[in-house]
Amino acid sequence: MTELLVHTGGLSTTVQDAGRDGHYAIGMPPSGAMDQYSFRVGNLLVGNSEGAAALEATYIGPRLEFTDTRLVAVTGADTPVTLNGEPADTWRALPVGPGDVLSLSPVTGGARPYVAVSGGIAVPEYLGSRSTYTLTGGGGLDGRKLADGDRLPLGATEVPPASGRPVPEELRPGFPEVTEARTVVGLCSYRFTHGALKSFLGEPWKVTKDADRIGYRMSGWSLDFVPREQPHGAGSGPANVVDLGYPVGSIQVPGGDEPIVLLNDAVTGGGYATIGTVVSVDRDRMAQTKTGDQVSFVSVGLEDALEARRERGERLARVRELLTA
Amino acid sequence: MATIKATMPGVVYRRPAPEAAPYVEEGGTVASGQTVALIEVMKNFNELSSEREGTLTRFLVEDGDEVSIGQEIAEVDG
Numbered sequence: 392m393t394e395l396l397v398h399t400g401g402l403s404t405t406v407q408d409a410g411r412d413g414h415y416a417i418g419m420p421p422s423g424a425m426d427q428y429s430f431r432v433g434n435l436l437v438g439n440s441e442g443a444a445a446l447e448a449t450y451i452g453p454r455l456e457f458t459d460t461r462l463v464a465v466t467g468a469d470t471p472v473t474l475n476g477e478p479a480d481t482w483r484a485l486p487v488g489p490g491d492v493l494s495l496s497p498v499t500g501g502a503r504p505y506v507a508v509s510g511g512i513a514v515p516e517y518l519g520s521r522s523t524y525t526l527t528g529g530g531g532l533d534g535r536k537l538a539d540g541d542r543l544p545l546g547a548t549e550v551p552p553a554s555g556r557p558v559p560e561e562l563r564p565g566f567p568e569v570t571e572a573r574t575v576v577g578l579c580s581y582r583f584t585h586g587a588l589k590s591f592l593g594e595p596w597k598v599t600k601d602a603d604r605i606g607y608r609m610s611g612w613s614l615d616f617v618p619r620e621q622p623h624g625a626g627s628g629p630a631n632v633v634d635l636g637y638p639v640g641s642i643q644v645p646g647g648d649e650p651i652v653l654l655n656d657a658v659t660g661g662g663y664a665t666i667g668t669v670v671s672v673d674r675d676r677m678a679q680t681k682t683g684d685q686v687s688f689v690s691v692g693l694e695d696a697l698e699a700r701r702e703r704g705e706r707l708a709r710v711r712e713l714l715t716a
Numbered sequence: 717m718a719t720i721k722a723t724m725p726g727v728v729y730r731r732p733a734p735e736a737a738p739y740v741e742e743g744g745t746v747a748s749g750q751t752v753a754l755i756e757v758m759k760n761f762n763e764l765s766s767e768r769e770g771t772l773t774r775f776l777v778e779d780g781d782e783v784s785i786g787q788e789i790a791e792v793d794g
């Protein structure tokens with residue numbers, strides 16, 4: 392088995408795949424790549440199956456040395472990349488050999504670059520997935536983010552290399568000034584006043600410094616609850632409800648003024664009112680917002696959410712076609 | 717004159733702990749690689765260091781300010 396040498400791990404780089412589905416009932420969130428689109432395109436570029444394990448970095452990516460012949464591709468956030476010190480393209484497969492060093496600079500747009508390597512990152516599976524879940528230290532490389540000097544096992548390359556064509560601009564994500572997050576209002580939106588719902592959907596929110604794979608805390612406005620006598624088991628605070636499951640993407644409002652969008656590594660349930668749920672496709676966009684960025688929540692119905700998912704599937708199909716043509 | 721730029725977004729602190737003295741005062745000298753501030757993001761405190769040695773002439777942000785990636789934090793002369 393060959394290895395990938397980690398010269399520097401970057402700020403917070405973890406091994407992630409498509410996610411650890413099917414264990415929500417035991418309180419295990421899916422983890423997995425936060426921006427599924429960029430992650431999957433990265434794998435397609437290097438000839439992997441779409442869900443192969445890759446690296447997800449945050450703000451500052453890693454520096455990596457290869458020990459054999461591979462293809463590597465960097466997708467996701469805008470990040471200057473060098474190969475052996477020379478500027479290299481992103482959103483394109485790069486052939487590498489033993490001793491070659493790939494280095495990512497701090498991001499210039501977006502938040503999370505992905506590094507996909509042909510053969511995939513071959514850390515052992517844990518509950519059917521290679522995704523890292525740092526809160527309990529499971530999956531990935533010893534359940535933690537990469538550290539300088541780590542060695543990552545790589546899988547065997549099975550499929551022929553991809554074409555080497557770049558992914559065109561229109562099939563890459565954009566990083567607008569205000570990111571729109573389509574949101575299905577519920578499950579506990581009845582707990583908020585009409586005015587609160589209006590200001591929640593009306594004005595952009597700012598991503599605070601507490602924004603990671605577990606959740607994004609947002610600031611900007613105050614949300615009022617409808618007064619009521621709390622039911623048994625709910626707790627005394629106006630933000631408390633009787634415990635419920637939290638869908639990934641749901642937006643809990645613990646204090647009324649700082650909603651938290653729960654993401655891939657979040658707790659699976661609890662007793663805070665949830666005002667809505669960001670649709671799965673737009674969690675790709677959330678993943679590429681960073682501290683200080685603005686997000687505006689736009690109310691949509693379930694049909695729109697499913698339509699958005701279908702569109703993302705079509706975009707991926709176009710990338711696949713382009714790279715195999 | 718060079719500036720030290722934020723390598724990540726977050727909240728900047730000029731001291732290692734609330735009660736501690738600042739890493740460096742304006743007008744103080746810094747060595748290459750010396751920590752001049754912390755940036756808190758994603759529940760982690762990340763050290764921000766000077767790339768060169770010289771005199772840290774002034775800070776361009778206040779203690780506790782929110783900064784964006786690439787924002788200028790301090791000026792170093794030397």
